[in-house]
Amino acid sequence: MLTGCRNLPWTILSLTCRRVCTRGSSISPSALCSPASTVSHIPPSLPSPTHSHSFLTSRQTSVPPHPSVHFSSARSLSHSTQFWGPMELKEVLQVLEQLAPLSLAESWDNVGLLVEPSKSRPVKSILLTNDLTDAVMQEAETMSCDLIISYHPPLFRPIKRLVQKDWKQRLAIQAVEAGIAIFSPHTSWDSVKGGVNDWLVGGLGSGQVSVLSQALGGASHCHKLEFTVRSAEELTAVMEELKACDGGTTPQLSVSRPDNSGIHVSVTCSDSALTPSVHALLRHTTPSQSLSILKLEKPPLPGHGQGRLSVLDQPVTVATAIQKMKSHLGLSHLRLALGWGQTLESPVRTAAVCAGSGASVLTGVKADLYITGEMSHHEVLDAVSKGTTVLLSDHSNSERGFLAVFRERLAVRVPDSVTVVVSKADRDPLEVV
Ligand SMILES: [Zn+2]
Numbered sequence: 001m002l003t004g005c006r007n008l009p010w011t012i013l014s015l016t017c018r019r020v021c022t023r024g025s026s027i028s029p030s031a032l033c034s035p036a037s038t039v040s041h042i043p044p045s046l047p048s049p050t051h052s053h054s055f056l057t058s059r060q061t062s063v064p065p066h067p068s069v070h071f072s073s074a075r076s077l078s079h080s081t082q083f084w085g086p087m088e089l090k091e092v093l094q095v096l097e098q099l100a101p102l103s104l105a106e107s108w109d110n111v112g113l114l115v116e117p118s119k120s121r122p123v124k125s126i127l128l129t130n131d132l133t134d135a136v137m138q139e140a141e142t143m144s145c146d147l148i149i150s151y152h153p154p155l156f157r158p159i160k161r162l163v164q165k166d167w168k169q170r171l172a173i174q175a176v177e178a179g180i181a182i183f184s185p186h187t188s189w190d191s192v193k194g195g196v197n198d199w200l201v202g203g204l205g206s207g208q209v210s211v212l213s214q215a216l217g218g219a220s221h222c223h224k225l226e227f228t229v230r231s232a233e234e235l236t237a238v239m240e241e242l243k244a245c246d247g248g249t250t251p252q253l254s255v256s257r258p259d260n261s262g263i264h265v266s267v268t269c270s271d272s273a274l275t276p277s278v279h280a281l282l283r284h285t286t287p288s289q290s291l292s293i294l295k296l297e298k299p300p301l302p303g304h305g306q307g308r309l310s311v312l313d314q315p316v317t318v319a320t321a322i323q324k325m326k327s328h329l330g331l332s333h334l335r336l337a338l339g340w341g342q343t344l345e346s347p348v349r350t351a352a353v354c355a356g357s358g359a360s361v362l363t364g365v366k367a368d369l370y371i372t373g374e375m376s377h378h379e380v381l382d383a384v385s386k387g388t389t390v391l392l393s394d395h396s397n398s399e400r401g402f403l404a405v406f407r408e409r410l411a412v413r414v415p416d417s418v419t420v421v422v423s424k425a426d427r428d429p430l431e432v433v
Contacts, residue, residue: 086122086417089113089181092147095413096183099406103218104191104304110153115175115182123147123181126420128407130400132182135425137171141178143421148175151196151399153184189402190355191215193303196402200371201308201353203328204321212307212352212361216298221252221268227281228262228290235263238287241280246273262286268296307354307361318389319344321351321369325391329401333432335392337380339368342389355398373398396428 093113105111123146129136132154140148154168164170175182189195201209225242229235235255242251251267265287269277274293281287316324318338326334338344351369354361358372359379370383373395383390403422411420 086124087414089116089120089123089147092123092126092414092418093183095410096149096185099409099413100185100188100192100195102185102188104215104301105186105188106191106306109187110156111184111186111188113181113183114153114155115172115180117176117179117181119179121146121179124418126410126414126418127423128403128410128420129423129426130396130403131426132171133426134167134171136423137174139423139425140180141174145180147181147183149183149185151184151186151189151403152396153186154182187306189406190306191304196355196399197306197308197353199402199405200328200355200398201310201351203325203371204310204312204316204348204351205314205324207310207312207351209308209310211303211305212309212354212365213305215301215304215306217301218298221270222296222298223271223274224266224268224294224296225277225281226264226266226290226292226294227287228264229284230262230286232263234284234286235265238265238281238284239267241283242267242269242273242277245276245280246270251277262290307352307358307365309350309352309365309367311350312348315347315349317345318342318348318369321348322391325371325393329393329397331393331397335394337384337390337392339384339387339389341387346389348389355402356395358398371398394428394430400426400428 102111125143125145126147126149127136127140127143127145128149128151130151132148132150132152136148136150139145154171159166159169162169162173164173172182190197198209201207229238239251239253243249246269251269254266256264267277278291278293281291318336322334322336322344326332339346346368348368350367351371352362352365352367353371356373357375358370359375362370362372362375363379363382366386367388370388370390371393372390373393375383375390375392380390380392403426407420407422414420
């Protein structure tokens with residue numbers, strides 16, 4: 001019988017342990033994975049080729065302004081504010097953003113604050129759950145919970161009404177009436193370095209871990225305009241016009257030393273500012289004749305993204321991998337499909353994982369072993385035919401164990417007066433009988 005994560009520690013956090021709130025501190029995505037990490041700052045731009053007298057679309061790397069901070073540990077942040085009272089909801093949201101930026105979520109996802117009660121009240125009690133079900137809502141109301149963090153978003157598709165006959169709408173109404181806020185991180189937790197997928201692959205032991213589907217940084221300025229002006233006066237005039245095109249924001253500017261052909265200028269602009277900026281430059285003779293437009297590429301965010309591949313430091317047999325994952329997930333049973341030509345004694349040197357329903361990320365990945373929550377019959381057959389062994393845990397059993405890990409990370413970043421607990425009622429709807 002599947003036991004879900006019933007063996008996880010549910011204990012309410014000790015209120016005697018002194019903790020320091022990190023309100024106001026700026027922490028990068030990497031902070032989640034390593035309590036003592038330094039985030040290297042990505043250089044502001046890469047050298048760009050010059051394309052004169054043409055409208056070119058090229059691909060370059062645009063690097064967003066990511067915070068570059070040293071995050072030693074929540075307990076030892078010297079610049080943090082010591083804070084012992086309850087937290088406002090917006091302050092909790094700031095901490096959650098520091099732990100896993102919502103920008104890491106997939107574009108199709110529905111993450112962040114999903115339900116916000118009209119009367120704000122201090123957050124004294126936070127309940128972590130994989131899914132928000134009737135049983136979990138009952139638990140939340142019984143414990144006078146102020147904020148539910150539901151890994152899966154209980155509201156996903158657009159809704160046109162709020163009625164009782166739809167169970168998700170009913171729960172949302174119930175939350176509003178009880179004054180309980182609901183937040184969902186979903187794929188931002190999957191993607192972030194040290195998040196759900198790193199936790200999942202860690203069940204097999206240490207290894208060289210890489211990301212299967214790389215996360216990319218967002219870039220507000222995604223176009224580069226290169227052109228020439230004849231004089232400093234013309235440059236000043238042009239730049240004033242470009243500034244007006246981008247909502248009054250001064251464009252990032254790079255200027256070369258003047259030569260016989262003039263001053264070579266390079267500026268970046270946002271998507272919305274591209275057309276008006278080009279129109280502005282076309283009003284000037286020399287810039288219009290020398291203008292090149294380059295599309296800037298989003299940079300990869302190392303360590304962040306969907307799915308993980310681990311080259312194990314210590315290869316194991318399939319049988320050992322099964323035992324390790326049962327222990328890691330707190331399950332008595334897993335489903336196994338041995339790869340073609342494999343046995344329980346075959347070696348597992350590489351393992352690809354994706355929490356939840358992982359086929360879309362795992363398909364085509366060369367590995368000895370796939371680990372995910374669920375795959376369809378035909379997806380399993382495809383993997384097996386390539387000699388890849390598949391281990392399935394049922395969907396949420398591949399995710400739920402991370403809640404206990406996250407609870408520890410959140411608990412040290414909120415005041416003592418805020419309790420953070422993992423739901424006891426939350427469980428996978430399927431069990432082996
Ligand atoms: Zn899932």
